[in-house]
Amino acid sequence: MAFHIPEDFYYTKDHEWAQVDENIVTVGITEFAQDQLGEVVYVDLPEEGQKVTQNQAFGVVESVKAVSDLYAPVSGTVIEVNSSLIDDPSSINDDPNNNGWLVRIEMDTEKELANLMRSPEYKKLIV
Amino acid sequence: MSESLKTPLYNEHLKLNARMVDFAGWNMPIQYTNLKDEHNSTRNHVGLFDVSHMGEIRFRGPSALPTLQWLTTNDVAKLNDGQAQYGLLPNDTGGLVDDLFIYCLKKDEDYLVCVNASNKDKDFEWMKSNNKFNASIHDESSLWGQIAIQGPKALELCDAIFDFPVSKMNRNEIKESEFQGYKIMVATTGYTGEAGCEVFVAAPGTEKLWQALLSHPLKPVPVGLGARDILRTEMKYSLYGHEIDDTTNPYEAGLGWAIKPTAKDFMSKNAILAVKEKGLNRKLIGFKMKERGIPRQGYQIKNSAGELLGVTTSGTHSITLDEPIGIAYVDAKFSSEGSEIYVDIRGKLTKAVVVKTPFVTK
Numbered sequence: 301m302a303f304h305i306p307e308d309f310y311y312t313k314d315h316e317w318a319q320v321d322e323n324i325v326t327v328g329i330t331e332f333a334q335d336q337l338g339e340v341v342y343v344d345l346p347e348e349g350q351k352v353t354q355n356q357a358f359g360v361v362e363s364v365k366a367v368s369d370l371y372a373p374v375s376g377t378v379i380e381v382n383s384s385l386i387d388d389p390s391s392i393n394d395d396p397n398n399n400g401w402l403v404r405i406e407m408d409t410e411k412e413l414a415n416l417m418r419s420p421e422y423k424k425l426i427v
Numbered sequence: 428m429s430e431s432l433k434t435p436l437y438n439e440h441l442k443l444n445a446r447m448v449d450f451a452g453w454n455m456p457i458q459y460t461n462l463k464d465e466h467n468s469t470r471n472h473v474g475l476f477d478v479s480h481m482g483e484i485r486f487r488g489p490s491a492l493p494t495l496q497w498l499t500t501n502d503v504a505k506l507n508d509g510q511a512q513y514g515l516l517p518n519d520t521g522g523l524v525d526d527l528f529i530y531c532l533k534k535d536e537d538y539l540v541c542v543n544a545s546n547k548d549k550d551f552e553w554m555k556s557n558n559k560f561n562a563s564i565h566d567e568s569s570l571w572g573q574i575a576i577q578g579p580k581a582l583e584l585c586d587a588i589f590d591f592p593v594s595k596m597n598r599n600e601i602k603e604s605e606f607q608g609y610k611i612m613v614a615t616t617g618y619t620g621e622a623g624c625e626v627f628v629a630a631p632g633t634e635k636l637w638q639a640l641l642s643h644p645l646k647p648v649p650v651g652l653g654a655r656d657i658l659r660t661e662m663k664y665s666l667y668g669h670e671i672d673d674t675t676n677p678y679e680a681g682l683g684w685a686i687k688p689t690a691k692d693f694m695s696k697n698a699i700l701a702v703k704e705k706g707l708n709r710k711l712i713g714f715k716m717k718e719r720g721i722p723r724q725g726y727q728i729k730n731s732a733g734e735l736l737g738v739t740t741s742g743t744h745s746i747t748l749d750e751p752i753g754i755a756y757v758d759a760k761f762s763s764e765g766s767e768i769y770v771d772i773r774g775k776l777t778k779a780v781v782v783k784t785p786f787v788t789k
Contacts, residue, residue, distance in 0.1 A: 338462050338653075341744040342721050342751075344773070360773065362721050364462055364744045365653050386719075 303331040303426065306397055310373060310413055311422035312355075317397065318373035318416060320407075325374050328401040329361065329392065332426045337363040340392040343385045345402060350378045352405060354412050359402065361392065370402065374412045380404040434479035435572040435633035443649055450652055451545035453480040458651040466657055466746040468648035469619055470787075473578035475640055475647045476655055478625065479633060482547030482568045486538040490560035495529060495538060497559045498694060500677065502687040503538070506531035511599045511614055513685050515677050516542075516550060521698030522673040525550050526665060526682075528616055530601040539567075539601075539612070539627070543667045557694065572633025574626050576640065576647065577658075581623030584645045588636075589613060593624055606636055618655065620662035620789055660741050663713050663754055663784040669724060669740045670711055670754060676702040679756065681711045709737060710762035713784035714753050720770065720777040722753030727771040728761075728779075736761050736768060747787045753779065 305311075310318040315333035319326040334340065344360040352358040352372035359370040381403050385392065392400040417425070431454035440447060445456035456477065459465060468474050486495055495503045501514035510531050516524040525546040530539040542550045551566045558564060576585055585593035591604060593613055601614040609632025614625045628636050640647055656666070665671050671680050676699060678686070688700055716722065722742030730736055737757035745752045753770065761768055764783055769776040 338458070342719070344720075362744070364657065364746065365457075367721070367723055 303335070304397060305330065305419045305423055307419045309397075310416035310418065311425075312371055312373050312416060313425065314369075314371040315426075316371060316373050320410075320413065323407055323410070324379070325376065325405045325407050326401050327373055327403050327405060328396055329370070330422075330426075331396050333368075334393050334396045334400070337361065337368060338365060339363055340389045343389045343392070343402070345381045345385070346378045348378055348381055352376060352378060354415065361389070372405065373416055374405060374407040375409070376405040376407040378403050379406050432480070434477055435630050436477045436479060436637055439634060439637055440477065445649070445651060448652070451480065451543070453544055455480060456649070456651040457653045459649045462651075462653050462657070463746055465648060465650040465654040469578045469621060469650055469654065469658055470747055471579065473576065473580040473584050473623070473645060473647040474619070474650035474654070475637070476575035476577065476650050477573075477637070478575050479572040479630075480544035481573055482542040482544060482550065482566070483571045483573075483627065484540045484542060484547075484551055484554065485565045485567045486540060487536065487563040487565075489535065491538050491562045492535050493560045494558055494562035494564075495540070496691050496693065498554060498557060499527070499529065500686040500693055500699075501529070502690040503529055503531075504690070506534065508532070508534050509600050509602060511601050511616055515682060515685055516553065517677075517693070517695040517699060518553070518673055519695055521676060521695045521702065523667075523671050523675050523677060524553050524673065525667055526671060528614075530612070530614060532601065532603065532612075546667060570630055571627045572630045572636075574628065574633065574637060574640065575617055575619075575623065576626065577617050577619040577621045577623035578647075579622060580645055580647075581621065584640065584643060584647055585613065585624055587643060587645070588639055596624075606632060606639075608632075609635070611636070618664055619658040620664075620785060620787060621658075654746075657743050657746055660743050660752065660754065661745050661747055661785065661787040663786065666741065676707075678703040679707050679709050679711060707759050709756045710759050711740070712755060712757055712762050712781045713786055714755060714768060714770075714779045715782050715786075716751045716753075716770070717767075717778040717780055720772040720775070721751040722755075722770045722772070722779070726753075728755050728757050729769045729771055729776060730761070731767070731769060731776070733769075733776060739770065745786060752786045757781070
């Protein structure tokens with residue numbers, strides 16, 4: 301299956317994507333991740349203002365069959381949460397790279413981006 | 428994965444692009460296309476399940492019946508030719524080695540016992556070492572493939588495929604026949620709550636039967652273990668390793684209906700009854716969530732003060748009901764319908780309520 305892996309995103313080994321706009325990082329899970337999970341029926345997201353740490357769990361996404369932790373791609377403060385997912389998480393499956401975004405993080409330091417993958421490297425991880 | 432056992436349908440699963448996983452040492456399809464579609468096809472149409480990993484143990488000879496009576500809890504003497512019964516295989520401390528189905532092929536002479544794949548070797552050793560009356564006991568697991576055909580259209584499909592009307596059989600019966608020259612045994616049993624049957628087929632004929640079923644104009648849908656687990660959870664059917672294990676008292680598990688202490692003596696009878704007579708401390712219940720969250724196996728059940736009441740044995744998002752459901756052992760004082768309990772979901776006490784089961788009624 302061919303997954304859409306946008307070139308301008310950063311990626312974690314845990315299959316989150318991070319889109320960086322100056323110091324604001326939008327976070328979601330990749331098309332590959334949603335395909336592996338199957339239909340997402342529940343998300344547990346942090347509150348706005350909550351601190352997150354790179355590579356640490358900040359929330360949970362659950363499909364019918366499995367619970368999967370969400371890992372922060374960067375350290376920082378959650379400034380926005382996609383609250384539409386609470387009642388209807390279906391866009392995580394239908395549109396994971398756009399409307400299925402999870403949180404926006406104000407990152408502490410862009411140095412951490414060096415720990416993330418770019419799309420060619422991430423594509424190698426999921427083949 | 429490479430060392431896992433393969434059922435006779437392994438290549439069929441690969442042809443269907445199934446996602447394969449190791450389950451109880453077997454390389455099994457967890458999902459073919461989409462969990463929800465597979466589940467709904469079983470509830471609304473007809474699903475096909477490869478259950479060839481299940482174990483088949485044959486009891487033969489004049490002492491087959493007394494031996495099964497000793498080893499298992501239900502009254503096997505009640506079975507006439509062609510009848511089947513759910514039963515339990517106790518260990519010597521009042522817990523359970525396994526749960527099983529006993530099929531009477533010929534009364535007093537020939538019984539087929541179907542056991543869980545994960546327990547088959549353990550069960551077989553246990554049966555042989557507790558073969559009180561010297562029955563002939565053979566592990567026939569490698570001789571049989573097994574396909575479950577389940578759903579409202581299952582019997583129509585079976586009538587079209589087999590050379591006798593399966594739809595005329597009562598529930599919990601078994602009939603021997605042939606399919607394209609291969610020996611089959613069609614049993615009107617299942618693990619989904621739907622009408623249908625489970626077909627034991629001589630292993631070399633399993634592929635042919637699967638293909639014949641799949642290519643039938645009724646278009647049955649292959650269903651993986653993922654949907655199978657949700658289907659059985661919706662019915663609150665016990666799964667070994669979840670609701671029952673070697674420490675489970677079967678009365679606590681709500682399986683007292685499969686224990687016939689007045690009819691006969693059996694392994695650990697006194698130990699099993701003693702727990703009941705003392706009054707059950709914990710009971711297996713079904714619950715639904717009053718607050719957001721999905722219960723999962725191992726999540727603790729607590730009261731509003733955070734004190735431990737029990738543990739979740741199975742939990743999922745029910746596809747039929749489109750809401751989370753759970754099965755748990757709880758303190759007997761909290762086991763009646765309507766009791767408020769809390770599930771510890773990642774440290775958060777999440778409100779739930781004990782409900783009537785099965786969750787899904789047909």
